[in-house]
Amino acid sequence: MIRCRALERAHARIAAVNSGEIRIFHGDFRTLDLPDQGYDVILAAAVLHHLRDDQDWETAFRKIYRLTAPGGSVWITDLVSHETEPVHSMMWERYGEYLSSLGGEEYKNKVFAYIDKEDSPRPVTYQLDLLRSVGFDHVELLHKNSCFAAFGAVKCG
Structure with a gap:
């Protein structure tokens, strides 16, 4: 689930030019499990x-x-x-x-x-x-x- 407008806009722009999987992460990269x-x-x-x-x-x-x-x-x-x-x-x-x-x-x-x-x-x-x-x-x-x-x-x- 996308939690903010900026991420929603980024997802839409990427989806327009990318047919692959798009993964959205919302949080501090230092603590996210990536x-x-x-x-x-x-x-x-x-x-x-x-x-x-x-x-x-x-x-x-x-x-x-x-x-x-x-x-x-x-x-x-x-x-x-x-x-x-x-x-x-x-x-x-x-x-x-x-x-x-x-x-x-x-x-x-x-x-x-x-x-x-x-x-x-x-x-x-x-x-x-x-x-x-x-x-x-x-x-x-x-x-x-x-x-x-x-x-x-x-x-x-």
Whole structure:
């Protein structure tokens, strides 16, 4: 049973171009019982920055590796931090300017307060190294712009 409109819309879009089985999961992938090596492609769009500490990051990436089928891949787009404090401060300031342009100073402050409370973005390099350390064979940085990046990895057979 599909429990939300977003999943219903996703199901309908996929069914329009796919005659195979479509399985919908609603929940935190870290706790869902999902089949090991059951997925050719895993997409993580703006979700991993919600992970907490380094142990949570490692556990999540290990599960992603386990879920990925041999020859499969994972592709991530997400909010990222920066390793060097001056670079991080500059990029965060630019992101703040962008947020202010969307909804004013109050909106910017609200977003940053939420990030401080709920999120723990990590640098791209941290995540690429983590993908390698859990077992992915080929790691690719597709794009990085300010506080956002797109990257992924392939699991060889």
